[in-house]
Amino acid sequence: MRSAEESKRRFLLGAGGLSALLLTGCDRLSETEWFPKVLRTHETLSRSVHQLLGSRPSMAQEFTEADVSPFFRSNGTSMPEGEEYKALVKSGFANWQLEVGGLVEEPTRLSLAELRAMPRRTQITRHDCVEGWSAIGKWTGVPLSNVLALVKPRPKARYVVFHCADAMGGSLTPEYYYESIDMDDALHPQTILAYGLNGNDLPIPNGAPIRLRVERQLGYKHAKYVMRIELVESFANIAGGQGGYWEDNGYQWYAGI
Amino acid sequence: MAAASITSAPSPTYLYYRHALSVRIMHWTNFIALTILFMSGLHIFNAHSALYWGDSSYSGRPPLFEITARQRANGEPVGVTRVFGREFDTTGVLGVSKYANGEINQHAFPAWATIPGGYSLSMARDWHFFFAWIFVLNGVAYVFYSLFSRHLKRDLAPTGSELRQIGTSIVDHVKFKHPSGEEAKRYNVLQKLAYLSVIFVLLPLVILAGWAMSPWLNSLIPGWTDWLGGRQSARTIHFIVAWLLFLFLAVHVFEVIISGFWNHMRSMITGRYRIKTEA
Numbered sequence: 001m002r003s004a005e006e007s008k009r010r011f012l013l014g015a016g017g018l019s020a021l022l023l024t025g026c027d028r029l030s031e032t033e034w035f036p037k038v039l040r041t042h043e044t045l046s047r048s049v050h051q052l053l054g055s056r057p058s059m060a061q062e063f064t065e066a067d068v069s070p071f072f073r074s075n076g077t078s079m080p081e082g083e084e085y086k087a088l089v090k091s092g093f094a095n096w097q098l099e100v101g102g103l104v105e106e107p108t109r110l111s112l113a114e115l116r117a118m119p120r121r122t123q124i125t126r127h128d129c130v131e132g133w134s135a136i137g138k139w140t141g142v143p144l145s146n147v148l149a150l151v152k153p154r155p156k157a158r159y160v161v162f163h164c165a166d167a168m169g170g171s172l173t174p175e176y177y178y179e180s181i182d183m184d185d186a187l188h189p190q191t192i193l194a195y196g197l198n199g200n201d202l203p204i205p206n207g208a209p210i211r212l213r214v215e216r217q218l219g220y221k222h223a224k225y226v227m228r229i230e231l232v233e234s235f236a237n238i239a240g241g242q243g244g245y246w247e248d249n250g251y252q253w254y255a256g257i
Numbered sequence: 258m259a260a261a262s263i264t265s266a267p268s269p270t271y272l273y274y275r276h277a278l279s280v281r282i283m284h285w286t287n288f289i290a291l292t293i294l295f296m297s298g299l300h301i302f303n304a305h306s307a308l309y310w311g312d313s314s315y316s317g318r319p320p321l322f323e324i325t326a327r328q329r330a331n332g333e334p335v336g337v338t339r340v341f342g343r344e345f346d347t348t349g350v351l352g353v354s355k356y357a358n359g360e361i362n363q364h365a366f367p368a369w370a371t372i373p374g375g376y377s378l379s380m381a382r383d384w385h386f387f388f389a390w391i392f393v394l395n396g397v398a399y400v401f402y403s404l405f406s407r408h409l410k411r412d413l414a415p416t417g418s419e420l421r422q423i424g425t426s427i428v429d430h431v432k433f434k435h436p437s438g439e440e441a442k443r444y445n446v447l448q449k450l451a452y453l454s455v456i457f458v459l460l461p462l463v464i465l466a467g468w469a470m471s472p473w474l475n476s477l478i479p480g481w482t483d484w485l486g487g488r489q490s491a492r493t494i495h496f497i498v499a500w501l502l503f504l505f506l507a508v509h510v511f512e513v514i515i516s517g518f519w520n521h522m523r524s525m526i527t528g529r530y531r532i533k534t535e536a
Contacts, residue, residue, distance in 0.1 A: 015510075022292065026372045030380050042386035050473050058476040069315040126312055126488060128472045130378065132305035133314035134488050216473045250379035256473025257386065 040252075047254040057188055060215035063124040068198060069135040072127075074205030077166035077177065080225055085165050093209040098193075102161070102230035105152035112195065112209050118142040121192050129219040130246075130255065139213050140196030145187045147229070153183075157231035160186040161238060162212055165225035168245055179223040180235050180243040180253075181214055190215045193226065218255035220246045273442055275530035280408065283399045284525060290392035291502065293384055296372040298499055299365075300381035306365030308496055312487035321493065324365035326352045334363060389467065396460060412444060413453055419446040435516040437533055448512075455505050459498050466495035 029035040088096050093112050101107035122140045144160070159180045167174035185191055193210045195202050202208045207224025214221050221244070235241065240248025247253045276284075307320035314320075323339040324347070336352025338345045349355075354367035357374075368374040372384050403409040419426075426446045429435070436445060444452065468474045469482040469491035485491040513521045517531075524530035 023296075023369065023372070023374055026293070026296075026384070027374050030373045030377075030384075036380070036383060039383040039387040042383065042390055045390055046386065053477060058473075059479055060472065060476045061479040061482070063312070067312065069313045070317050071315045073315055126472075128470070128488065129305070130382075132301065132492060133307075134312060135315045136313045216476045218472060246379075250377065252379070252382065257471040 043252045043254050046257050050256055057184075058216065060125055060190055063126065063136050065124065065138070067136050068124060068138055072135050072137045072197060072206060073129075073133065074203075075129060075131075075219065077168070077224065078205040080164075080166040082165075082167065085225070088165075088209075089204065096209050098210065098226065099228040100147060100151045101228070102232050103154040103157035104148075104231050105154060106150070108151055110147070110150075115142050115147075115193065115195060115210070119146050121189070122196075123190055123192070123213070123215070125190070125213070125215050127219050127222070130251065138196075138198045139192065139194040140199075141192035141194035141210065141213065143189060144191045144193055144212075145189070147193065148186060148231075151231075153231050156233045158183060159232050159235055159243070161230040161232055161235060161243075162223040162226045163228040163230065164223050165227050175239065175245065175248075177223060177225070177245045178239060179212065179221055179245070180232075180238075181212075181217075181221065185214050185216070188214075188216070216256055220244070220251065221255050270531050270533045272529040273532045274528050275442065275524045276528045277406070277408070278528065279402055279406075281525055281528060283395055283402070286391065286395045287399070290388045290395060291506075293372055293388045294392060295499055295503060296370060297381045297384040297388070298495075300371035300373065300376075301378065301385060302496065303364040303366055303371065303376065304378045308493040309489040310486060310493060311489055312482075314489055322496075324351045326363045334361060393464060396464075399456075413449055413456075415446050415449045419449070422446060433515055439532075441530070441532055451505065451508075455502065459502055459505070463495060463498040463502065466491045466498065470495065 097109040097111050098115065099107075099109050119142065120140055121143050122138060124136060124138045126134050126136050128134050148160070159182055161180045162178060164177040164179075166177045168177055169175050181191070190213065192213045194207075194213050195210050197203060197206055202211060207222075207226070210226050211224040212222050212226060232238070235243045239245070242248045243253045244251075305314075306325065307314070307323040309316070309318070309320050311318075319342065320339070321341060323337075325337050325339070326334050327337055329335055334348075334353045335346060336348040336350070336354070338347040338351045350367060351365060352363070354362045354364075356362050356368050362368055364371075364376060371381070373380050403413070423446055429445075430447055435441070436443075466485060469485050470488060475482055475488070482488055482491055485494055520531050
């Protein structure tokens with residue numbers, strides 16, 4: 001039976017070697033220029049299939065009051081740095097104005113009071129973080145489609161970009177958080193600029209004075225501390241060019257998965 | 258085995274064509290895809306190393322399962338794994354481990370078990386979703402192939418008489434007794450049931466639970482994930498089934514090793530399996 005023993009020994013050695021090879025191989029591939037691009041094809045594939053499956057605007061699941069999480073976790077920034085934001089907090093966001101511009105006919109500025117006076121939508125939805133956790137909250141806000149109707153997007157506008165007040169990666173070279181969504185998501189009935197969470201004003205850790213809700217995508221798309229909305233044809237010239245802060249740091253632009 | 262044939266009369270052997278080319282290709286494609294899915298999945302788990310039941314992670318109830326790290330009074334990190342509230346010290350493997358260069362790694366699963374090794378959630382997601390597509394397309398091809406080529410009916414479906422002999426088959430497996438001669442051309446009944454439950458229960462379930470974590474796919478038919486108990490339940494199911502598949506792999510490889518490793522490897526690579534005709 002020596003040969004069987006030998007086989008087993010050789011197999012175990014081989015298996016160990018193979019898995020080490022697999023690991024270093026995968027890590028090497030991750031560091032090449034071309035392989036991550038091959039991997040990234042899944043994004044286009046999934047997004048195309050999703051769009052094919054949902055020709056009608058599909059709605060995210062809505063929950064009941066009883067489902068609301070007693071604690072709504074804040075992730076990333078919980079208090080933007082800088083004097084400007086501090087001053088806004090001090091005044092209760094009375095002097096805050098949302099700037100809406102870019103490829104629109106009638107750029108405008110809207111105060112929090114003006115946004116609150118617009119048609120509102122309240123929805124109890126589940127927030128899914130890319131890290132894996134979920135929390136359920138009751139959001140109140142103005143549908144983005146109503147805001148866009150005010151400014152009249154030009155036909156060339158393809159994306160809506162949200163510029164935020166929170167600087168990421170230290171104050172030496174501040175990179176402001178930003179995100180972008182396409183017009184389909186922008187005009188979706190559940191896409192709102194939320195100023196309320198669970199019946200109260202939106203808390204600072206969750207993005208006061210307003211945050212985006214784009215319910216069919218992961219949490220990092222839901223930009224907090226939104227200061228300015230810009231309609232663009234392409235986001236290639238904004239910051240890192242990938243359409244968002246996390247996208248510039250390697251994450252997928254399409255976060256429906 | 259070679260030793261045994263020297264002492265007794267040399268038994269005639271021949272090569273039997275056991276696995277069709279398409280099955281062999283799909284087998285190895287599946288193996289590579291599942292291995293990468295498993296290891297990149299462990300990496301994704303590391304981004305939030307706790308599992309829950311229901312839709313929310315913050316329902317007020319503690320997680321069902323959690324891998325974490327805490328500091329001892331002297332500052333030394335301790336890896337902690339909690340299962341239904343019971344705590345285990347898993348320093349060295351889970352919660353606290355070491356990178357290849359000796360540095361302390363405080364992620365749940367050790368770097369040697371994850372793809373990529375160094376922490377990058379976005380990269381792990383790219384690996385996971387790319388190979389998820391390969392795995393699903395391969396799986397769909399396999400299901401169609403096995404239905405139309407009658408592979409399913411001919412090789413995998415157990416017959417009535419086989420099912421009646423399930424007790425004997427269990428005893429044979431426990432004794433590490435393996436069929437030879439004509440019997441070795443077919444899968445045994447336990448093997449058939451194991452393959453069928455992996456192909457038609459575990460793999461579809463792991464896919465479904467994976468889909469249930471996609472917020473966009475959730476919206477296709479709002480509320481369909483309730484069937485799995487909610488998104489966090491789906492994540493828990495995805496994790497458990499992934500480990501059941503790992504367990505299957507361990508048993509599968511064990512059986513391959515003890516029942517003639519090189520013979521099996523050859524038959525899964527070239528298709529040809531050596532049969533010893535009984536005297």
